[in-house]
Ligand code: RUQ
């Protein structure tokens with residue numbers, strides 16, 4: 001009846017609003033209607049169609065964007081621009097328990113400087129690990145400009161595994177860039193400083209301040225940087241900027257540009273012109289070409305000196321051995337980007353309108369012939385600019401960074417001052433197209449656009465300012481990532497995405513199909529060391545143990561209870577909770593939060609994590625699961641009781657408010673029996689079909705079997721108690737048995753639906 005009444009009412013309301021109601025499908029608007037109502041043009045609708053990812057479908061590419069000053073990494077999809085994750089890297093991130101559990105605190109502690117916790121980072125350049133110059137989707141690296149550090153993120157679980165602090169740099173920028181087989185991760189200084197950790201007056205800038213490039217050795221098997229096998233090449237005190245690694249014919253070399261080769265030291269407060277004036281006098285700065293393979297051999301041959309325990313190849317050795325060569329580059333260069341075939345290096349000058357395309361072949365020939373145009377004040381040979389160039393192209397005012405298309409010779413350069421992207425041909429040296437973007441583009445990023453096999457299709461403009469683009473949210477604005485379609489001759493702007501987490505400098509986009517993250521951990525896994533946790537606990541083996549003055553709680557989590565549910569300690573005890581998530585079901589993460597201790601865990605299926613707290617004050621501290629994991633999630637709770645020092649320990653009196661009878665037992669058993677009938681019918685449906693051909697279903701069946709095993713355990717306990725006519729415990733266990741049945745049925749039904757929707761066949 002309600003339906004009959006509602007319909008005419010709604011219809012008249014729609015008519016009153018001037019909405020066209022097309023005949024037949026009542027209430028459904030046509031595309032034209034929507035365009036009219038929302039004021040959309042044909043172009044808008046086309047852009048929407050190009051970015052819309054329907055429910056149930058996934059993005060073609062995954063982007064890892066620097067999270068700027070947030071010290072995190074932002075993960076989003078292309079073309080939808082939907083954000084999927086923030087990865088805690090240099091900064092604690094409570095959702096992931098990062099910096100709140102002991103295992104991840106140990107990762108953050110690796111990034112300490114002078115013994116101090118540094119709980120932020122200025123992340124700039126993410127890089128994906130490469131095999132033969134192609135993205136292999138295994139690891140992600142990112143730098144911290146402010147506190148020269150590099151982090152390693154494993155793309156098997158999107159977790160930060162390692163942070164290394166640079167032993168000699170006082171500032172950096174040109175990281176991270178990987179060599180073509182991820183032999184090394186490159187990190188270059190920005191602002192020069194003494195390589196030793198000591199005070200050196202600025203009057204000794206020329207003599208004692210230095211730049212450097214560090215080559216961090218990466219072990220792909222272990223997924224970790226090996227600091228002892230890493231080394232640096234000492235450089236003059238020019239402000240080194242971005243870097244890139246050679247590929248193919250230029251593999252073995254790396255390229256780092258610089259600004260302020262004037263070596264100006266500032267001093268505005270002393271009446272001297274500021275850095276910005278003193279650092280832009282010269283017409284050219286230097287591109288540093290470094291033969292890292294040769295440097296590696298020299299370091300192995302003992303030619304390095306130890307600074308702060310780290311191997312540094314001295315600049316004079318590097319220059320004399322042909323490891324280090326300089327090439328002039330026009331005014332305040334910024335980006336340096338090696339072509340997919342490794343033959344060209346494109347450099348853009350912020351105060352120039354040109355991009356310069358260097359020919360690696362030409363430069364190599366000059367180096368081999370020792371055809372140098374001169375030497376810098378430190379005796380480093382300099383190549384002639386003209387002789388090194390392939391071409392120069394006028395692309396617009398303030399070119400910064402260049403990305404490569406899948407189409408040969410086609411590149412895109414971000415034009416900062418003009419707020420444009422210029423598409424041009426670097427082989428023939430001509431501009432092909434220009435598109436205006438919103439204010440002040442910095443980096444830009446094409447799909448796999450810095451690998452040997454760029455994928456083209458989409459480009460993202462990472463704009464520094466959003467200004468009036470989005471609904472105002474106060475003086476601090478988000479940044480604006482703009483999606484551009486580059487699959488045709490003309491570039492087309494598709495989408496604006498506000499990115500509200502620091503200033504994202506650079507991003508890398510990879511084909512989603514290359515990523516193969518885990519669904520669950522091996523049982524009892526320490527995800528930060530990638531090894532079985534010493535605190536892993538099996539179902540039924542939960543216990544409390546005092547060791548070396550610490551009360552260790554070996555607990556487990558599974559829908560919908562925390563074991564143990566009551567922990568009683570004495571005032572002053574240190575308590576270390578270790579929780580293992582016993583689930584194997586996809587996405588069944590449990591959390592652990594407790595009042596007043598700044599401890600907060602995320603425990604994904606299989607994971608073991610720890611929270612160590614000091615029970616300083618007597619009192620009652622409830623704890624609970626923070627993820628809405630099931631219908632009885634709110635019941636996933638417990639108490640930490642801290643009794644005053646010296647008070648007699650006593651068992652918490654466990655007395656429930658409800659007493660059960662034999663009749664209650666009968667009712668509960670009926671419910672369980674009916675539920676079992678449903679489960680049996682679902683099991684029959686699945687097993688009669690070729691479910692083994694569907695990995696998703698196989699996994700679901702494993703999960704359901706898991707739950708049914710727990711159900712069987714609870715059933716046994718139920719029957720034991722009913723045999724003793726202990727109706728209270730019999731009913732409580734029958735309810736628990738029912739809980740497991742419900743979970744099994746839920747998983748089973750998901751499997752059944754999947755089989756129905758994916759055309760499974762009857763096999764018996
Ligand atoms: S930067 S906007 Cu890569 Cu740090 Cu150029």
Ligand code: CUA
Nearest residue numbers: 625627629633
């Ligand atoms: Cu586990 Cu909520």
